[in-house]
Structure formats: C-alpha cells, structure tokens
Amino acid sequence: MHEPLxxxxxxxxxxxxxxxxxxxxxxxxxxxxHSIMGPNGSxxxxxxxxxxxxxxxxxxxxxxxxxxxxxxxxxxxxRAREGVFLAFQYPVEIPGVSNMQFLKESINxxxxxxxxxxxxxxxxxxxxxxxxAVVGMNEQLLQRSVNEDFSGGEKKxxxxxxxxxxxxxxxxLDETDSGLDIDALRVVSEGxxxxxxxxxxxxxVTHYQRLLNYVQPDIVHxxxxxxxxxxxxxxxxxQLEERGYADFTGVDDPAQQTNPQEASA
Amino acid sequence: MKGATETPQHTASTLVExxxxxxxxxxxxxxxxxxxxxxxxxxxxxxxxLPAKTDEEWRYTDPKxxxxxxxxxxxxxxxxxxxxxxxxxxxxxxxxxxIDGRLAPEHCRLSxxxxxxxxxxxxxxxxxxxxxxxxxxxxxxxxxARDGLEALGAGLITxxxxxxxxxxxxxxxxxxxxxxxxxxxxxxxxxHITLIVGEGARASVIEDHQGSAGATGLTLGxxxxxxxxxxxxxxxxxxxxxxxxxxxxxxxxxxxxxxxFHSDRILLGGAVTRNNxxxxxxxxxxxxxxxxxxxxxxxxxxxxxxxVEHMAPGCxxxxxxxxxxxxxxxxxxxxxxxxxxxxxxxxxxxxxSNLLLSDAAQAVAKPQLEIYADDVRCTxxxxxxxxxxDAEFYLRARGVPERVAKLLLLQAFAxxxxxxxxxxxxxxxxxxxxxxxxxxxxxxNA
Ligand SMILES: Nc1ncnc2c1ncn2[C@@H]1O[C@H](COP(=O)(O)OP(=O)(O)OP(=O)(O)O)[C@@H](O)[C@H]1O
Ligand SMILES: [Mg+2]
Numbered sequence: 001m002h003e004p005l006x007x008x009x010x011x012x013x014x015x016x017x018x019x020x021x022x023x024x025x026x027x028x029x030x031x032x033x034h035s036i037m038g039p040n041g042s043x044x045x046x047x048x049x050x051x052x053x054x055x056x057x058x059x060x061x062x063x064x065x066x067x068x069x070x071x072x073x074x075x076x077x078x079r080a081r082e083g084v085f086l087a088f089q090y091p092v093e094i095p096g097v098s099n100m101q102f103l104k105e106s107i108n109x110x111x112x113x114x115x116x117x118x119x120x121x122x123x124x125x126x127x128x129x130x131x132x133a134v135v136g137m138n139e140q141l142l143q144r145s146v147n148e149d150f151s152g153g154e155k156k157x158x159x160x161x162x163x164x165x166x167x168x169x170x171x172x173l174d175e176t177d178s179g180l181d182i183d184a185l186r187v188v189s190e191g192x193x194x195x196x197x198x199x200x201x202x203x204x205v206t207h208y209q210r211l212l213n214y215v216q217p218d219i220v221h222x223x224x225x226x227x228x229x230x231x232x233x234x235x236x237x238x239q240l241e242e243r244g245y246a247d248f249t250g251v252d253d254p255a256q257q258t259n260p261q262e263a264s265a
Numbered sequence: 266m267k268g269a270t271e272t273p274q275h276t277a278s279t280l281v282e283x284x285x286x287x288x289x290x291x292x293x294x295x296x297x298x299x300x301x302x303x304x305x306x307x308x309x310x311x312x313x314x315l316p317a318k319t320d321e322e323w324r325y326t327d328p329k330x331x332x333x334x335x336x337x338x339x340x341x342x343x344x345x346x347x348x349x350x351x352x353x354x355x356x357x358x359x360x361x362x363x364i365d366g367r368l369a370p371e372h373c374r375l376s377x378x379x380x381x382x383x384x385x386x387x388x389x390x391x392x393x394x395x396x397x398x399x400x401x402x403x404x405x406x407x408x409x410a411r412d413g414l415e416a417l418g419a420g421l422i423t424x425x426x427x428x429x430x431x432x433x434x435x436x437x438x439x440x441x442x443x444x445x446x447x448x449x450x451x452x453x454x455x456x457h458i459t460l461i462v463g464e465g466a467r468a469s470v471i472e473d474h475q476g477s478a479g480a481t482g483l484t485l486g487x488x489x490x491x492x493x494x495x496x497x498x499x500x501x502x503x504x505x506x507x508x509x510x511x512x513x514x515x516x517x518x519x520x521x522x523x524x525x526f527h528s529d530r531i532l533l534g535g536a537v538t539r540n541n542x543x544x545x546x547x548x549x550x551x552x553x554x555x556x557x558x559x560x561x562x563x564x565x566x567x568x569x570x571x572x573v574e575h576m577a578p579g580c581x582x583x584x585x586x587x588x589x590x591x592x593x594x595x596x597x598x599x600x601x602x603x604x605x606x607x608x609x610x611x612x613x614x615x616x617x618s619n620l621l622l623s624d625a626a627q628a629v630a631k632p633q634l635e636i637y638a639d640d641v642r643c644t645x646x647x648x649x650x651x652x653x654x655d656a657e658f659y660l661r662a663r664g665v666p667e668r669v670a671k672l673l674l675l676q677a678f679a680x681x682x683x684x685x686x687x688x689x690x691x692x693x694x695x696x697x698x699x700x701x702x703x704x705x706x707x708x709x710n711a
Contacts, residue, residue: 052662055654080664092659096677105673106663113664145677146659162663 003068005030005201006051006170011062012226013050020046022226023062028170031198035212035237036205038223039245044205045089047223048174052086053079066170081113083169087159087176089205094146102146103128103165110166131164135191152179160191171195171202177211189214209241224248277335277451284310284413294341298396299388299422302403306420310413322412325597325629326568330537331414331511336453336483339366339423343389348372350445351475355690358438359384364445366423366454381434382468387425387457395427402459402489406517415541418455418485418515425457425487428470432463432493439469439499439688444484446476446510451483458488462496462524469499471691474514476507476534486514492524494548499527499687505698506534508565515541522548522577529686531695532559532567533702540569546580546608556685557586560699561594561626562706568597571615575608575638584615587682589675590626591706600645601633608638615645620652620678622710668707675703 006028013021020043028034038044050057051064053076064071071079094102107127108118119127132139135157147155156176163171173192177185192202192215204215212220212234220236222229222245229248230236278286284307295303316328344364350372361384362372368389375384385395406419426442444456460470474484484506492498506512512535520526532538538561544553559567573582588596598617619628630647652674660670679699686692 052658054658075661075667076658077661077664077666077670080662086662088659088662092655094653094656094659094674094677096680097656097660097673101673102660102663102665105665105669106660109664109666109669166664 004028004065005067007065009063011047011050011064012060013046013057014060015046015057019060020226021050024223024227026221026228028201028203030169030201032218033196033202033204033215035217035220036203036223037207037220037237037240038229039249042223043226044223045174046226048086048089048172048205051079051084051172052076077109080166080168081110085163085166085168085171087156087163087171087173089174089178091147091150091155091159093148093150095148097146099142099144099146103162106162107165127165128161131161134164134194135160136187137161153181153184156180157184157188157191160188164191164195169200171200172205173202174205175207176204177206177208185210186214209237212237222248277337279335280332280414280417281315283307284315284417287311295388296396298400302400302407302420302422305404306407306416309407309410309416309420313410313413313416315413320412322570322599325595326537326539326566328414331483331513331539334451334483334511336451338453343367344369345371349447349477350443352443353441353473353690353694355441355471355688355694356438357441358382358436359440360443361386361426361440362443362445363424363454363456365447365449365452366456368424379434379436381431382436383427383429384440385427387427387459388422389424398429399427399459402491403457406487406489409517411543414485414513415515418487418513419517421455421485422457422487423453423455425459427459428468429461430463430466430468432466434463434466436466436468439471439501441471441473443473443475444486446480446482446484446507448477448479451481453483453485455485455487457486460488460490460498460500462490462492462498464493465495466493467497469501469688471688472500472502474502474504474506474512474534476510478507479509480507481509483511484514486512488514488516490516490518490526492518492520492526494521495523496521497525499529501529501686501688501691502531503691503695504530504532504534504538504540508534508563509536511535511537513539513541515543518542518544518553520544520546520548520551520553523550524548525551526553527687528553528555529691530555530557530569531686532557532561532569533698534565535567536565538565538567540567542569542571542573544571544573544582546573546575546582547577549577550579551577552581554583554685555585556682558679558682558695558699559586559588559596560591560679560702560706561588561596562591562702562709564593566595569599570597571600573600573602573613575602575604575611575613577605578608579610580608581612582614584617585682585685586617587679588619588628589622589679589703589706590619590628591622591710593623593625595627595629597629597631598647599631599633601635602643602645604636604638604641604643606637609640611638611641611643613641613643617647618678619649620675621649622706668711671707672700672704675707676700679703
C-alpha cells in the first residue's frame, strides 16, 4: 500500500498558552472521506487551523506528513498551493477586496504552482460560472467584497465554490453544514460529493448526522479533549446521534479506542 | 511676459529671518498690490508669531525644519525650457504649470475656456486687473491666519491662479495646476489658488505638487475657495513632492447656503507636511466632504489639521481621513468639528483610521468636538492598528502569497478613500501611485 495522504502522529498544539491538541493521531488515505465529530471545544477547529497553518497555533510536539512531506514546515499559502484546503467554520469578511480579484489571485497562484497556465478573464469567468451554478449561487454576489454581507448560508456555499475552483487534494471542511437550510444542505452536499475522487481525501468536521446522510463517510472519528477518542464506520455517527458524547467525555479508556489505522484498513 | 532675468539677490534665508527683517524684505518686480500683500503677511506673522513646538496646535509636528531651513525665493521671470512634469492623463479645461515657483508659459494651456469663466495668472508679473478681485481675499486670508506660518502662506504668493466661474455656469472639466520643484537650490514657493464659484455654478480645481527626486525647499501653499449659494465646487490636491522638500498648505473654504463642496487631499511625498483645512459652512443646508489619504514612509511626517465650522442650521460635513504608515514615519490627524449655537440639525461625521506597517511608525489622532447647539448629530471615530490577521490568513489559505495578500488588504484600506476621489483621472493616478508605494513599503517592512 502506498503512503497515506495525511499522517498525523502524536500532535500536540497550544494557543494563547492553552494546550488544545494533546497527542492526536490521524491517518487519511487518498480517496477516503473521514468525519470528525466531537463536543464543542474539543479541538476540531484547532486541528483544522493547525493543518492550514494559522499563526498563533503552536505545535509543541508530534508530526504531520502530507504527501510524505513535513506539512508544518510550509507557509499557509504554500500549503494551499500544495493542495490543502480548509473550508472555514467562520469565513472572513474582507471589505474592499472584490471576490473577482480574490478568486483570480487565488486560482492563478495555485495553477502557476502546478505548472498550469494562468487563466485569463474569459477562462476564469467560464470556470467560475460553472462552479457557482453547482451550489446555486448568484453571480451577482461577486460584485461585492469577499464574504461581505453574505448570509451565513452563502458564506458556506462560497467555501465550496472556492474548493471546487482550486481542486485541492486534501479538503478539510469545518462545519460547512452548520447554518444551512435543508435545501442548501443538499446542494452543498452535492458539491462535496462531486469533488470525491480516488486522488482526493476529505475530512468533514460536523456536529450532525444529517450531512453524513448525503456525504457518506468511510470513517468516523470522535474527538474529545484534543485527541481522537474513537474511530469507526458510519454507524458510529448514528450511535453518537442517539447517545451523545457521554461515553467519551471524562472517560479515557484506551480499551475503547479503535486504532484509526485498523479502522481504515 | 517679461524675460527671465537672473538676479543674484535671492540668497537663502530662513522664515524666521524673513519675518525679523520685516515687510520690505522681499524685493523683486512684483506689482504694488502684491508687494503690499507680502508686507502685510510678514507683519502679521511678526505680530502673531511663528509657530513653536510648545503651541498646542503644533504639539506633534516640530515646525523647526520649516522655520529654520534656508530657503530662497524663486528667481524672477518665467521658466523656460522643457517640461519635466509628470502629467496625469486628464482632460482639463485649462492647465497651468509652475516650475521652481516660476510660471512655465510654454507649458500652459489657457485657451478655449467657456464664457463666464475667468482664469487669471497671479504673481507672474503680467496680471493687470486681477488685483481688485484678489486683494481683498488675500487680505482676509492674512487677517484670519491662526499662526505666522499660515499668514505667510496666505500672503507671500510667488505665483498662482485666480479662477472665477460666473453664476449658473458649469465648467465640466477641472482646471489643473501643476507645481513642480526641480533639483537645485532650496526654493521657497508660495503658490496661491483662488476658486470662486458663483451662484448655482459648478467648477473644480486640481493641484498637483510634484518634484524631481532630489528637490528640496519648501512649498507654502494657499487655496482660497468660495462657494456661492447652490453652487458645486471641488478641490483636489495631490502632494507628491520629493522626499526632501517640505510642504505646508492651507485650504480656506467658505460656503454659502445650499452649496456643495468636495475636497480630496492625497499626501504622498514631502519631508514635513502640514495639511491645513479651515472650512466655514456659512449658509444653511451646505454639504462638505473632506476626503484624505496619507502614506508616509521612511522618516516622512504627514500632519493633517482640519477645522470645520458649522455656522448655520442643517449642514452636513464629512471628514474621511486614512493613513498607511511605513518605516519610521509619523502621521498626525487633528480634526475639529465646531458647531455654533444656531447651527441646529448639524450632521457631522469625522473618521480617521491608520494602518501601521512597522512598529517604529507612529500615528496620532486627535478628534475634537466643540458643540454649542443641542439638536445635532456629530460622530467621530479614530482607529489605529495593523493589518487584519484573520483576513490575511483567509487569503493565504487560498494560495495567495503573503506579499500579495497584504497588498490586497492595503489596497482595500486605501481604496476606500481613493475611490471617493471625484475626478476619475486623478483617482486612477492615485491608485497607481499608491499601489507602487505600498508594494515597495511592504518589501521594506516585511
Ligand atoms: N487562539 C486561542 N487562544 C486560546 N484558546 C483557544 C484559541 N483557539 C481555541 N481555543 C480554545 O481551544 C478549545 C478548542 O477550540 P476549537 O475551536 O478547536 O473547538 P471545536 O472543537 O472546533 O469547537 P466547536 O464544536 O464549538 O466549533 C476551546 O476551549 C477554545 O476556547
Ligand atoms: Mg469548531
């Protein structure tokens, strides 16, 4: 078997002097869809930010290998150009930077890095229209500044638009399903499903089983207190839906844990 | 036009010495009304005193380099030779060029103005009849000056332009006046602009202060704007002087009822820059916008000092000033809104924000409200900080390189005020100048 796309071992990280990730192990192979669930504050977004390289989150020990290279060595923009994509739990509004300018800079930085020709305006608009259509986004939103005055649902859809434009290898989606109405959830899920491919892996951070009805995960992890407490198949998500996290919080019984490697085998 | 006679009399001196020597100090072939004005300015400066660092109004800007630097007045006569100016791609209804304080007649274009529009040159030795219209305004400027430096700016007048637009006349395109400083002796130029817009008329003037890289000296500028009832006036100033030249300029504005005024002041160059605005909203229901951007770098100092007086009911005023500070630069913003007791329903906003690109840069904001009416809406806000780290991360998380991400954010910040510039050609010129400057500043302040 060839090397995993992402291999995290013993990852510890802190922010603002608080230890948040405490020895996290996770392995994701190309083609897989993983789901990470866990109570509020368990460190899911922190993991996502550490993977994307957010300043202020300091890795104190452990390692992250992405495509066999040390991900933590790379700058955030290098990671993105190398194919790591984080869909933000809270996409940032950037007044004064137009969506057109932003997307064009973004896609052409990634394309140039891959040795592809940068897109001209016509080519870019063509691509963009297609991706917008998939998630049912109105082109007129592009006249505004990045995420500015987008509704919660529009922001989440827009993350999917960016993801499909950039065609990353590793997609980390942090609660992209939160704040979506029922129809939007279906549309966004469809956008995610379209992106599934044997070369690409997805990590879906979610609180709700309903996303997983649309996007069937291969592996479900439960994250508690900054580490993976249990991993299993998609039935684990159903079990969580029924019983909550009581089985995991406060308890730290290694016997309960399934090795993620085994689960994915 | 008189020929250029080179005389050795214009030896350098400081403003302090000039004021000490008194009114007769300035020689030359100026007409008598102008000699009188200069003498009056110098006398007034002596009477009220040149500014000192201990003055409250000069607390954050040391006037010493302005007062104690050795400057020489422009040589008499016109400038001859090539046009070294950087011109904007702008459609102007007239263009006037001064180089080193001297008119460059070959590079001016004054023909084809519509009737009802007067554009007269001032202080060039050939003005004949502008005196009776201009002298009272100059005298008023000198009399109302709040410190000696302002008095000198109001009355020294080494050259300038008098514009008058008759009631009801619309001048579509702006009058562009370029003041350029070339390398050489540290010239003291005192450019004087007057814009008088008659009832219901419409006009705009753009001043472009520029210089070759090595230019030194001092610009002591004055712009007098009078906006009659129901008129629209715009005045813009692009200050892109050489980094070794000081720049002090005062915009004095008086508005009658129901008039509209828009000011753009873009401070890019200069060593010590003092940008004064003194606006009096004299009549009811006026509107005035004061839009400004400053981007000091290295050891530049950009000080904006704005006073907006609401003297009658129902006027709106807006002060929008933004700055991006790099290296070891300093910026000062002092904005005062004064509302007279009778000026009910005043609606005044003042906002000042600064972005600091380096720990060594320093911005001072001093918003001041002085309100004697009770039914008013006056707000002010001042912010100062670094680039938004969340926004920068978001852009970088999409593959945008750090430098590009930062530049996008700086452009967005400056763009809010650049986009407010009324004239399109000036707007795109400033966009381009700011982009270059900010890009280079990011390189240095990485
Ligand atoms: N920059 C920071 N400084 C200090 N503490 C932080 C910082 N970022 C996160 N934390 C803390 O770390 C813990 C984990 O936060 P994180 O956002 O990763 O949780 P989460 O699992 O994503 O929660 P949720 O389900 O509510 O989104 C929280 O207690 C949070 O307050
Ligand atoms: Mg979270």
